[in-house]
Structure formats: structure tokens, C-alpha cells
Amino acid sequence: xxxxxxxxxxxxxxxxxxxxxxxxxxxxxxxxxxxxxxxxxxxxxxxxxxxxxxxxxxxxxxxxxxxxxxxxxxxxxxxxxxxxxxxxxxxxxxxxxxxxxxxxxxxxxxxxxxxxxxxxxxxxxxxxxxxxxxxxxxxxxxxxxxxxxxxxxxxxxxxxxxxxxxxxxxxxxxxxxxxxxxxxxxxxxxxxxxxxxxxxxxxxxxxxxxxxxxxxxxxxxxxxxxxxxxxxxxxxxxxxxxxxxxxxxxxxxxxxxxxxxxxxxxxxxxxxxxxxxxxxxxxxxxxxxxxxxxx
Amino acid sequence: xxxxxxxxxxxxxxxxxxxxxxxxxxxxxxxxxxxxxxxxxxxxxxxxxxxxxxxxxxxxxxxxxxxxxxxxxxxxxxxxxxxxxxxxxxxxxxxxxxxxxxxxxxxxxxxxxxxxxxxxxxxxxxxxxxxxxxxxxxxxxxxxxxxxxxxxxxxxxxxxxxxxxxxxxxxxxxxxxxxxxxxxxxxxxxxxxxxxxxxxxxxxxx
Numbered sequence: 457x458x459x460x461x462x463x464x465x466x467x468x469x470x471x472x473x474x475x476x477x478x479x480x481x482x483x484x485x486x487x488x489x490x491x492x493x494x495x496x497x498x499x500x501x502x503x504x505x506x507x508x509x510x511x512x513x514x515x516x517x518x519x520x521x522x523x524x525x526x527x528x529x530x531x532x533x534x535x536x537x538x539x540x541x542x543x544x545x546x547x548x549x550x551x552x553x554x555x556x557x558x559x560x561x562x563x564x565x566x567x568x569x570x571x572x573x574x575x576x577x578x579x580x581x582x583x584x585x586x587x588x589x590x591x592x593x594x595x596x597x598x599x600x601x602x603x604x605x606x607x608x609x610x611x612x613x614x615x616x617x618x619x620x621x622x623x624x625x626x627x628x629x630x631x632x633x634x635x636x637x638x639x640x641x642x643x644x645x646x647x648x649x650x651x652x653x654x655x656x657x658x659x660x661x662x663x664x665x666x667x668x669x670x671x672x673x674x675x676x677x678x679x680x681x682x683x684x685x686x687x688x689x690x691x692x693x694x695x696x697x698x699x700x701x702x703x704x705x706x707x708x709x710x711x712x713x714x715x716x717x718x719x720x721x722x723x724x725x726x727x728x729x730x731x732x733x734x735x736x737x738x739x740x741x742x743x744x745x746x747x748x749x750x751x
Numbered sequence: 752x753x754x755x756x757x758x759x760x761x762x763x764x765x766x767x768x769x770x771x772x773x774x775x776x777x778x779x780x781x782x783x784x785x786x787x788x789x790x791x792x793x794x795x796x797x798x799x800x801x802x803x804x805x806x807x808x809x810x811x812x813x814x815x816x817x818x819x820x821x822x823x824x825x826x827x828x829x830x831x832x833x834x835x836x837x838x839x840x841x842x843x844x845x846x847x848x849x850x851x852x853x854x855x856x857x858x859x860x861x862x863x864x865x866x867x868x869x870x871x872x873x874x875x876x877x878x879x880x881x882x883x884x885x886x887x888x889x890x891x892x893x894x895x896x897x898x899x900x901x902x903x904x905x906x907x908x909x910x911x912x913x914x915x916x917x918x919x920x921x922x923x924x925x926x927x928x929x930x931x932x933x934x935x936x937x938x939x940x941x942x943x944x945x946x947x948x949x950x951x952x953x954x955x956x957x
Contacts, residue, residue: 566788566790567793587805588888593895702896702902702903705903714906715789715910718910721913725918728848729925734927735850735925735927738945745941745944748955748957749940
């Protein structure tokens with residue numbers, strides 16, 4: 457058993473139960489998009505706490521910097537300029553791992569224990585077990601994991617599992633100057649979001665709401681959105697994410713079905729041999745050949 | 752090595768080597784592929800020096816198999832063209848499986864079952880190669896929808912092909928006197944007369 461708060465609830469490529477006697481509180485990070493000012497303090501705090509330094513990129517004419525998530529950038533701010541009711545809105549979304557309750561990455565991963573889900577809901581990569589196949593990228597509905605060019609392993613936000621294990625909030629939450637990032641139990645975060653959504657509705661955002669998509673069983677990183685009816689406005693946040701049916705097929709029914717079929721074909725051969733006997737050249741044919749030869 | 756001067760040559764040394772290049776790469780691909788497919792087979796990763804080495808090697812083995820299979824394909828494709836007699840053979844295959852080959856139509860170098868297997872394997876290798884490239888993240892970074900489709904195709908076709916090869920190997924074990932054709936290329940006259948009479952006539956003129 458690891459630290460109590462890090463009890464493992466699910467483990468990749470493992471067909472038996474993980475230790476599940478003990479229950480812990482589910483945690484969540486709440487990202488209130490409506491109070492985010494896009495300062496990137498969270499990005500800086502993430503780099504600092506996790507000791508990762510991405511290559512310095514180049515300015516591509518927009519605020520997004522770095523342009524995308526990478527093995528060394530586990531969270532990035534994505535800026536969208538959207539026109540709503542004749543007014544410009546600057547929608548800024550902190551992107552990173554959503555820590556799904558039903559994680560596509562974990563479902564797709566073939567390496568035992570390379571991806572785990574703690575009892576508190578955090579989905580974590582254990583890179584020492586990662587083989588670098590990239591199936592997690594194939595499985596993720598949010599396009600989050602990235603393979604490192606340096607070591608070929610996959611990386612993503614850990615929700616600062618090391619900090620959470622000792623009762624601390626993730627580094628990004630600690631650094632946020634406006635309170636747009638909140639951390640606590642999932643229940644607490646939902647209550648807090650409720651209050652924020654009420655406030656937004658009062659201010660004219662009739663469709664304000666919580667993004668906790670049920671298609672992936674809910675997430676342990678949730679957003680408060682002013683336009684919860686159209687999540688895709690926020691730099692293509694999926695409207696209704698779920699594990700792709702292709703991945704569900706590949707990592708679901710196909711596995712036992714194919715394994716059973718292959719085993720049956722092998723067994724059919726064995727029993728055919730035992731029951732019908734080998735197909736030998738008949739003595740009749742041998743005699744005929746001898747006869748032909750002697751002519 | 753000459754065993755019995757009367758034996759018939761079925762495969763040249765180069766054809767045998769070619770078959771084994773395909774066979775070895777297939778065995779290694781199946782073992783590593785199964786380990787990647789289902790946790791039940793994960794211990795097979797140890798045969799390759801661990802999961803990471805297995806992940807690195809699998810696609811290169813795939814390229815090796817695709818290339819060596821392509822040569823086999825080009826060498827044997829005309830010999831495997833289906834004829835009307837082959838279809839008759841396929842229609843009666845139940846009798847053969849039941850252990851009675853007396854009424855089976857006369858066969859050339861290959862019977863209808865072997866020929867269908869040849870074409871099925873050719874399609875499998877092609878699909879595995881294309882879908883495998885789609886999954887090869889060391890060199891390719893394709894849209895995730897394509898990768899997902901590739902993963903399903905790759906897994907399904909691979910499981911199917913493992914089934915086909917099981918049948919192929921079993922047939923060789925079941926029909927006595929066959930495996931030596933794969934090892935040293937020759938078969939006895941009686942074997943040829945019983946299982947491939949058309950080919951026997953053609954070679955011996957009898």
C-alpha cells in the first residue's frame with residue numbers, strides 16, 4: 457500500500473481488482489473560466505513544481521505559448537476570440553488532463569501499471585512502466601498525453617499527485633492570483649461551481665454551467681463555463697466526450713473474443729488429431745507407386 | 752542432402768529460406784503482438800527484453816515480414832490461382848477433415864484449401880502492414896481517428912491471421928510427410944501421389 461491518499465483504484469492492463477477495501481474522498485480541480493485572466497501563472501507554477509522545462513518556442517502571433525501541450529508542458533492556456541451577440545468575448549481555457557473517472561488512456565494502455573487511477577480520482581502515469589507505444593494518446597478523448605522525444609515515454613498532468621498525497625493543493629491552484637483555480641473534494645467543488653454559475657446567470661450568461669462530462673463518468677478537473685451549452689467555443693473543448701467506440705471495441709469485447717477464438721482453433725487442432733488420427737500415406741498408394749516405378 | 756534419389760523436390764533452398772524468414776518474423780510478431788493485445792500474454796514481453804524493447808522491435812519485425820512475404824507472394828501467386836477443380840475440392844473439404852480423402856478431386860501442387868489460405872494470408876499481411884504503419888508513433892503521427900481505426904483493424908486481422916496460421920501449421924503436422932518439405936524441400940513419391948496427384952503426374956510423367 458502506498459500513501460493512504462494514493463490508494464490505487466485502477467491499474468492499466470490488469471484484469472483483477474486493485475486493493476479496494478479502503479475508500480478515500482474524491483478530489484477535483486475546478487477551473488472557473490469566467491474569472492481567469494490568462495496570466496499563465498499556472499503554467500509557470502507547473503513547470504517549477506514538476507521541474508520540467510520545455511524548449512523555448514517562437515511567437516506565433518497569438519497569446520498561446522507554448523502552442524500546444526508537450527511532454528514538458530503539462531498545462532497550456534488556450535485563447536479563443538469569439539463573437540457572441542455582437543460582442544467580442546475572449547475565452548481563455550487552461551487545458552490539460554481532465555482526470556476522467558473512466559479514463560480512455562488507462563483503458564488503452566497495454567503495460568501493466570503504467571497508468572493508474574488513485575482512489576481519490578487522480579489518473580497518473582508511472583513512466584517507469586511506460587513502454588512508449590502511445591496507446592494512451594489513441595485512447596484519450598481530450599488529446600492530452602504526449603510522447604517525449606527525449607525518452608519515448610508518455611507524459612501529462614499528474615494533478616500534482618505528490619502534493620495532493622500530503623494534503624497540498626496542486627501547484628497551479630496555489631499560484632492562481634484570481635481564484636479561478638480551486639481545489640478540494642469533488643462535492644465541495646460542485647457546490648462552489650453552483651454558486652459561481654448562479655452569479656454568472658445573474659449577470660446575463662443564461663447558459664452558464666458546469667463541465668463535468670458524463671460520457672467519461674465525470675472528470676476530476678471541471679470547468680465553469682459561461683457558455684456550457686457550447687463547450688467547443690473554448691478552443692474545441694469536446695461537447696460530449698466519451699471513449700471512442702473504436703477504442704471501446706479494441707480494448708473491450710475484442711480482447712476476450714479474439715483470445716477465446718485463437719484458443720479454440722488451437723484446441724480444435726489438438727482434438728482433431730486425437731480423434732481422427734494423422735493423415736498418413738496409405739499403404740495402397742505406396743504399393744501403387746512401387747508398381748509404377750518398377751514398370 | 753540427398754535422402755532417397757527417388758524423392759521429389761518440392762521447394763528450392765531459397766524458397767525454404769524465404770518461408771522461414773516469414774515464419775520466424777511471424778512467430779516473433781505474434782508473441783509480441785499478443786503481449787500488447789491482452790494482459791494475459793504480457794509475460795511474453797520478457798522474451799524481447801521487456802516491454803519497451805518489444806514495442807521498439809515489433810514494427811521492424813513487421814516490415815521484415817511484409818517484405819519477405821511480398822517475395823513469397825510474387826513467387827507463388829500464379830501457382831495459387833483457383834481453378835474449378837479447386838472449388839470442387841473446397842466443397843468436399845468436410846470429407847477430408849473427417850479423414851476420408853478417397854473422393855477428393857485430383858490436386859496440382861496446391862489444393863483449394865492451401866490456395867485460399869494463400870490469398871487470405873496475402874490480404875491479412877497487406878492490411879496488417881497498412882494498419883501497423885498507422886500505429887507506428889516513432890515515425891508517423893496520423894489523425895487520432897485513423898489511429899483508432901488502425902488499432903481495431905490491426906488487432907482483429909492479427910487474431911484472424913494467428914487462427915489461419917494455426918490451421919496452416921496443424922495441416923502440416925496432420926498430413927504426415929509434409930513438414931520435411933519445409934525443412935529440406937523434398938517429399939516422397941507416395942506422398943505426392945496421394946495428396947497432389949496432378950503435380951505428381953506433371954513431375955514424374957506417370
